[in-house]
Amino acid sequence: MAQEKKYNNIQWLDRNESQYGPSPKCFEFLKNVTLDELGWYSRDFARGVKSILSEKISKEFNIPERQVILSYGSEDLLKQIIQYYLDRKERILIPREAWWYYKKVAYEVGGFNVEYPMHKTKEGGVATYAYNVDKMIEIYDRERPRIVLIASPNNPTGNRISKDDLKRFLDACRGALVMIDEAYWGFGSKENDYVKPFIDEFPNLVICRTFSKYFALAGCRIGYAFAGKNLEELINYSVRYLGFNRLSEKLGEIAMDDDEYYTRVTKLMQEDKEYFYAEFKKLDGFTPYKSYANFMLVDMPKEIRKDLNKFLKERNLLIKFLDEEAFKTETRITLGTREQNMYLIESIKEFLGKK
Numbered sequence: 001m002a003q004e005k006k007y008n009n010i011q012w013l014d015r016n017e018s019q020y021g022p023s024p025k026c027f028e029f030l031k032n033v034t035l036d037e038l039g040w041y042s043r044d045f046a047r048g049v050k051s052i053l054s055e056k057i058s059k060e061f062n063i064p065e066r067q068v069i070l071s072y073g074s075e076d077l078l079k080q081i082i083q084y085y086l087d088r089k090e091r092i093l094i095p096r097e098a099w100w101y102y103k104k105v106a107y108e109v110g111g112f113n114v115e116y117p118m119h120k121t122k123e124g125g126v127a128t129y130a131y132n133v134d135k136m137i138e139i140y141d142r143e144r145p146r147i148v149l150i151a152s153p154n155n156p157t158g159n160r161i162s163k164d165d166l167k168r169f170l171d172a173c174r175g176a177l178v179m180i181d182e183a184y185w186g187f188g189s190k191e192n193d194y195v196k197p198f199i200d201e202f203p204n205l206v207i208c209r210t211f212s213k214y215f216a217l218a219g220c221r222i223g224y225a226f227a228g229k230n231l232e233e234l235i236n237y238s239v240r241y242l243g244f245n246r247l248s249e250k251l252g253e254i255a256m257d258d259d260e261y262y263t264r265v266t267k268l269m270q271e272d273k274e275y276f277y278a279e280f281k282k283l284d285g286f287t288p289y290k291s292y293a294n295f296m297l298v299d300m301p302k303e304i305r306k307d308l309n310k311f312l313k314e315r316n317l318l319i320k321f322l323d324e325e326a327f328k329t330e331t332r333i334t335l336g337t338r339e340q341n342m343y344l345i346e347s348i349k350e351f352l353g354k355k
């Protein structure tokens, strides 16, 4: 029997935002915001640090505060790095199967993209994209880019690079500034033990993270990064003498302290990824890809895309039907709540006439 339309509002499962929201303690804090937090600049710069948040991150990772950069989301940091380091006609090496936005930024400063491909393989019985480090090194040696970008986990493929592969690649491209975009850190693994050794060993490395995804604070626009010792100019360039958004800094701190909440949400999402793998594998022509993020890439028959999109939209379900050079038949589905995820699967099955 056809299901009733379940939601009266659009369910945005197309933007990699959290459907669970941040820690409830963030909402509690906002009820009691003080005059100085709203009306005054922070006094942190005068204390010799950027922010209470960079101080906290510095302590947590045992990396000098000076080498912790704060930004208005990791988008801001990506732009700062490219604008500061990429001169006209210089090259940035980026993944071919990647966030469309990477492909755009170099051109804004007259630079060029060079792309390296990923390949497809299997991990634990699930299809996955994978970094091909030999190929990346070969392209790096040939092109000698000024900046190299790796995303782990990568958007929209959802795969990550292993620590060993990463180290091998970093060793090979010591001559470039290397940016690792870890915007989706936390969902598939909360591993952090490589951060300090890599930042100490590779002076041209920047590891970028954000509070937008795992901590579900995208609206607050807080990103941060660890910068290697040679990147003094980037560190100076990114400093804001009048401080950062004081509410966001505080919300970031509160989120970092509520490990229990985020672990619980991540566990639910992990269970739902298993549910997605199992359900999509049952459908003819559908291939789910292994995800270490809060979304999943799913390949599906090209001929149903248009009608399925329309069918889901009529039910107020939005998922992202990718249409770019590297992805013509794939969709990227942001993990929702359990209820949203089940409704999505039921709706797709209903569309396919499987119910």
Ligand SMILES: Cc1ncc(COP(=O)(O)O)c(C=O)c1O
Binding pocket: 015, 016, 072, 073, 074, 075, 076, 099, 151, 154, 155, 181, 183, 209, 210, 211, 212, 218, 221, 222, 223
């Ligand atoms: C791979 C990747 N990096 C960075 C970002 C930017 O996130 P933010 O600017 O919210 O930190 C996004 C946003 O979707 C993303 O997908």
